[in-house]
Amino acid sequence: MVLSLIVVVDENNGIGINGTQPAYIRDDLKRFKELTVGNTIVMGRKTFQALPKGALPNRRNVVLTRQQHFIADKCEIIHSPDELYNLCAPEEKVFVIGGGDIYRLFLSKANYIYLTLIHYRFEEIDTWFPKISEELWRIEIREGPFTDVKSGFSYSYINYIRR
Numbered sequence: 001m002v003l004s005l006i007v008v009v010d011e012n013n014g015i016g017i018n019g020t021q022p023a024y025i026r027d028d029l030k031r032f033k034e035l036t037v038g039n040t041i042v043m044g045r046k047t048f049q050a051l052p053k054g055a056l057p058n059r060r061n062v063v064l065t066r067q068q069h070f071i072a073d074k075c076e077i078i079h080s081p082d083e084l085y086n087l088c089a090p091e092e093k094v095f096v097i098g099g100g101d102i103y104r105l106f107l108s109k110a111n112y113i114y115l116t117l118i119h120y121r122f123e124e125i126d127t128w129f130p131k132i133s134e135e136l137w138r139i140e141i142r143e144g145p146f147t148d149v150k151s152g153f154s155y156s157y158i159n160y161i162r163r
């Protein structure tokens with residue numbers, strides 16, 4: 001499989017506050033959809049349970065949990081990161097969509113990182129993305145900064161590829 005991490009971070013690598021994301025940017029959500037539709041998404045049980053309408057449509061949804069009897073509508077459940085490799089075909093595009101635990105589990109295995117950087121430092125962050133090592137990753141494309149009209153936040157897209 002081709003494994004990518006897709007994430008929104010702030011200037012401190014912050015990704016979560018009290019079970020939710022620090023900010024939602026309209027064009028970024030559109031981009032998330034364009035990248036992931038038709039492909040596979042993998043998420044932690046907590047991120048799954050925070051989705052307002054459950055499994056995301058038109059994607060293969062995979063949820064990672066340690067709970068042996070956990071079930072979720074329109075989702076496949078796995079209990080260890082390694083199970084993903086048995087589940088997915090060699091050419092399958094798989095996007096790890098969070099949260100913090102799950103990014104940490106898959107960073108060393110990923111081929112790409114699609115990072116949206118919000119140029120802001122949020123207070124109250126309680127979940128972080130792991131540090132991206134410059135020795136292991138190089139920036140393939142950097143776009144922006146753009147401004148989100150609704151929130152006023154400035155943000156950039158940074159695509160990393162493993163060296």
Ligand SMILES: NC(=O)c1ccc[n+]([C@@H]2O[C@H](COP(=O)([O-])OP(=O)(O)OC[C@H]3O[C@@H](n4cnc5c(N)ncnc54)[C@H](OP(=O)(O)O)[C@@H]3O)[C@@H](O)[C@H]2O)c1
Pocket residue numbers: 006007008009014015016017018019020021022043044045046047048050064065066067078079080081097098099100101102103105127
């Ligand atoms: N900014 C972004 O792009 C972004 C994206 C997604 C999420 N987030 C934010 O991230 C936060 C949630 O992150 P989180 O780290 O608290 O939770 P999470 O990664 O979404 O889920 C954690 C859960 O995954 C399961 N898990 C973790 N490691 C496992 C392993 N080795 N084997 C099997 N199952 C495992 C456990 O589920 P069980 O407890 O059921 O065993 C654990 O409680 C929220 O604030 C959310 O809004 C941000």
